[in-house]
Amino acid sequence: MKIIIFGAGQAGYTAARRLKQNMPEAEVLIFDHDACGLYAKMRLPDYVAGKVAREKLILASGDAMRSQGIEPHLGENIERIDPAGKEIFTSAGEAYSYDILILASGAKAFVPPVKGVENVDVFTLRTMEDADRIIDRSRIVKDALVIGGGLLGLEAAWALRERGLDVTVVEFMDRLLPRQLDETESAILLEKLGGTGLHFRLGISAVNVEKGISPDSVKVTFSDGSSMDTGLLLFSAGIRSQIHPAADCGLKVNKAIIVDHRFRTSLPDIYAIGDCAEIDGRTWGLWIAAKDQGEALGDILSGKRDSFESPVYTPSLKISGVQLKDICREAAEKKQ
Ligand SMILES: Cc1cc2nc3c(=O)[nH]c(=O)nc-3n(C[C@H](O)[C@H](O)[C@H](O)COP(=O)(O)OP(=O)(O)OC[C@H]3O[C@@H](n4cnc5c(N)ncnc54)[C@H](O)[C@@H]3O)c2cc1C
Known part of the structure; x- marks a missing residue:
């Protein structure tokens, strides 16, 4: 066969x-x-x-x-x-x-169809090649903007922070990990991550991207009318x-x-x-x-099994010192 x-x-x-x-x-x-x-x-x-x-x-x-x-x-x-x-x-x-x-x-990786996105250098983190591109860019810039505050976005942001970049995470929802956490849990996570030096802007989305002030930068305009220049624009908006x-x-x-x-x-x-x-x-x-x-x-x-029933899997967040299960426990204690 x-x-x-x-x-x-x-x-x-x-x-x-x-x-x-x-x-x-x-x-x-x-x-x-x-x-x-x-x-x-x-x-x-x-x-x-x-x-x-x-x-x-x-x-x-x-x-x-x-x-x-x-x-x-x-x-x-x-x-x-x-x-x-x-x-x-x-x-x-x-x-x-x-x-x-x-x-x-x-x-x-999914890159949302934000106006102008095809005219600038954008990054995603899905493959080894993507990672190599990010590493190369991070050597010549000082800051990064991560669009998407889901599990992978937060991990990518943390990785860039560990490389020494000043990192901002923008999330369309008004709280982090809305699919995994309730409001109290999200608030605890935000507090913990804020302490790591990451910056967060919640409840806004990118509506336009264009070339920035310096040759390597990208200017991103958000739904609330504000904008920022960044050296590394990384989309983590799902797969x-x-x-x-x-x-x-x-x-x-x-x-x-x-x-x-x-x-x-x-x-x-x-x-x-x-x-x-x-x-x-x-x-x-x-x-x-x-x-x-x-x-x-x-x-x-091979005839050793008839069919497959999927277990229910629980995703985890791989940021040192931040465990989702600890956050859920802390939130449960707060609610009592
Ligand atoms: C940054 C990152 C962090 C992650 N962290 C976690 C985690 O903490 N926990 C967790 O459970 N999961 C995590 N995941 C998800 C996990 O890695 C994926 O769910 C898993 O790799 C899926 O395996 P797969 O074999 O289905 O697909 P993939 O690993 O995507 O493999 C598919 C392969 O198909 C090849 N391919 C596609 N099209 C073609 C073509 N036309 N011709 C030839 N080859 C082709 C691709 O090159 C690729 O190698 C993470 C993923 C990423 C990117």
């Missing part, structure tokens, strides 16, 4: 490994346009902060995959899928046939599942590729897992969820 996996992130690599463990005779090919192999995305903020070396992030290089019997095609982009002919086509102009195709193409080119071949998609509890898409012999997949209308966007799904699909395809 020949299995092609599209994406060597946590979901795709975990599935590849589990398949080779369960079915050593299966041919497993994994494709990723990123040449690094699997790396710890959740540690990218630490890398930006200068707390961990680049090579320490790599969890499975091409050589490691090869030693596990997986055939890596790193640095190769999948451009088209032909579900009728059961083939994929790469940017190198090669075609590969498959018996089973696993889509594990993850997600990309969007990477559904292309998979969606172009006729797969059923909503916000992500729709799958059932066996990770089956709407087309035969094509499965989807991780940040690009949606089960019961939900995509977790979490490392542990991608791992669980990769393992489960490996077991399902």
